[in-house]
Amino acid sequence: MFSHLRRKPWFFYSTLRFSRFMCDFVAMDTLTLFGFFAVSAMLVCYALEQRSHWFILGFAASCALGSVYGFLQGAWPFGLVEAIWSLVALRRWRGHKF
Numbered sequence: 758m759f760s761h762l763r764r765k766p767w768f769f770y771s772t773l774r775f776s777r778f779m780c781d782f783v784a785m786d787t788l789t790l791f792g793f794f795a796v797s798a799m800l801v802c803y804a805l806e807q808r809s810h811w812f813i814l815g816f817a818a819s820c821a822l823g824s825v826y827g828f829l830q831g832a833w834p835f836g837l838v839e840a841i842w843s844l845v846a847l848r849r850w851r852g853h854k855f
Contacts, residue, residue, distance in 0.1 A: 788829060795822035810853045817846035 785793070798819035805812040820843035827836030 788826070792823070792826040792830065795819055795826050799823055810850060813846060813850040813853060817843050817850060820846055 796819075799816060799822075802812045802816035802819055806816060820839050824836045824839035824843060827833065827839055830836075
């Protein structure tokens with residue numbers, strides 16, 4: 758008679774929370790995806806800089822993309838710092854012995 762009032766198990770609510778989180782994660786806009794790509798590329802290139810001088814150039818390019826993202830997002834201090842990092846990385850790449 759009162760079986761519909763029975764409490765649901767705890768994992769039902771945690772699954773519900775997780776599915777809401779995934780819906781929020783999937784519903785990213787284009788600018789956020791661009792920023793995610795730029796920062797991910799920056800991280801990968803920075804981690805692999807010791808393997809090849811091309812990763813230093815890739816780090817400079819991804820810093821430039823991060824700078825564009827910062828300015829487009831409206832966080833101009835982030836965009837300015839990333840532009841400076843891009844110039845520093847370009848200078849490191851140019852001075853690298855090939």
